[in-house]
Amino acid sequence: MKWGMTTSDIGLAAAAGKATARSSYSRVAIILHWTIAGLIIFNLAIGLVMEGFPLPLRFFALLLHVSSGMTVLALTMVRLVWWLTHEPPPHLASLKFWEHRLAHGVHVALYVAMVGMPLTGWAIVSAHPRLGSAGAAEQARHLPFKIPGSPAGASQPMPGAPPEPGAPALSGVPQGGPPPGAPPRREMKVWGFITLPPIKAIQDLGETAGGYEPQQALHEEFVSWHSIGGYLLILALALHIAGALKHQYVDKEPEFQRMGLGRRNKKV
Numbered sequence: 707m708k709w710g711m712t713t714s715d716i717g718l719a720a721a722a723g724k725a726t727a728r729s730s731y732s733r734v735a736i737i738l739h740w741t742i743a744g745l746i747i748f749n750l751a752i753g754l755v756m757e758g759f760p761l762p763l764r765f766f767a768l769l770l771h772v773s774s775g776m777t778v779l780a781l782t783m784v785r786l787v788w789w790l791t792h793e794p795p796p797h798l799a800s801l802k803f804w805e806h807r808l809a810h811g812v813h814v815a816l817y818v819a820m821v822g823m824p825l826t827g828w829a830i831v832s833a834h835p836r837l838g839s840a841g842a843a844e845q846a847r848h849l850p851f852k853i854p855g856s857p858a859g860a861s862q863p864m865p866g867a868p869p870e871p872g873a874p875a876l877s878g879v880p881q882g883g884p885p886p887g888a889p890p891r892r893e894m895k896v897w898g899f900i901t902l903p904p905i906k907a908i909q910d911l912g913e914t915a916g917g918y919e920p921q922q923a924l925h926e927e928f929v930s931w932h933s934i935g936g937y938l939l940i941l942a943l944a945l946h947i948a949g950a951l952k953h954q955y956v957d958k959e960p961e962f963q964r965m966g967l968g969r970r971n972k973k974v
């Protein structure tokens with residue numbers, strides 16, 4: 707790849723090197739850019755605060771987070787196809803070598819996050835044993851469950867768990883349901899109507915009682931990747947916005963217009 711080439715230029719090459727006089731991205735690329743950007747910023751914000759929400763608001767926030775994140779994944783697929791089949795505008799001629807390289811690196815990092823964040827999130831919600839499986843019963847033995855009406859602080863095994871020797875039977879408590887505060891085990895519907903299937907290979911790890919602990923360890927790994935990825939994404943986004951502001955206001959180039967902000971120089 708020649709210096710000065712960016713992610714956008716790969717699309718240019720893919721478009722068989724046709725010359726272009728465009729100075730801004732196409733309408734579809736602009737709509738995709740701002741829709742994805744809005745959803746990602748929403749997800750970063752809600753992702754960082756939702757843990758402090760009380761139930762059931764926390765579950766509702768998580769559903770919005772999951773819906774928005776899975777939409778980012780779908781739109782990023784469309785964007786990648788669009789990018790490979792449509793010619794982007796050439797880069798600003800005034801960019802220095804290091805600016806080309808940095809912009810390219812940041813764009814690649816953003817694309818990795820646009821795919822990687824939804825996938826690690828999906829992996830987190832898949833890393834729970836299937837309800838009714840031996841792994842779910844094993845999980846239940848690890849989670850304290852407070853029986854409504856029991857003395858404050860008294861905790862009992864979760865419903866569905868094998869009874870402790872000599873423990874009283876848990877009557878009137880639904881079997882197999884998640885305890886308060888446990889990871890959501892209900893069916894997840896993207897925007898309320900598309901059921902999100904679990905990633906089967908990850909869910910199946912917890913099918914047996916012995917598989918629960920390795921699955922839990924993997925769950926923690928995915929949470930770490932998702933969390934570190936979130937902070938790296940914020941860093942990449944800060945660099946991306948700083949670069950756009952620099953080109954616009956320091957270099958006095960029509961950078962924002964390239965992405966549809968303000969009047970475009972030439973209609974495409």
Ligand code: HEM
Nearest residue numbers: 713714742743746747813816817943947950961962964965
């Ligand atoms: C999470 C939010 C964002 C993501 C993931 C994102 C991602 C990207 C990516 C990957 C590109 C490269 C072009 C392409 O492949 O289509 C791009 C271009 C661009 N973005 Fe963003 N962006 C975000 C937010 C923003 C914001 C807030 C601004 C405004 C300051 C902005 C301004 C631009 C501009 C002006 C370009 C054109 C760069 C050029 O080729 O000259 N973006 N964005």
Ligand code: HEM
Nearest residue numbers: 746749750753754772775776778823824827828830933936
């Ligand atoms: C653009 C996509 C996404 C972004 C930017 C994003 C960002 C975040 C952030 C910043 C957090 C907080 C991490 C922390 O507290 O350290 C978070 C948590 C979480 N996200 Fe996402 N997320 C995205 C997509 C998804 C998707 C698609 C899912 C599920 C299908 C998901 C599931 C989760 C879960 C379950 C948590 C809580 C993890 C825990 O602490 O137990 N995320 N997300």
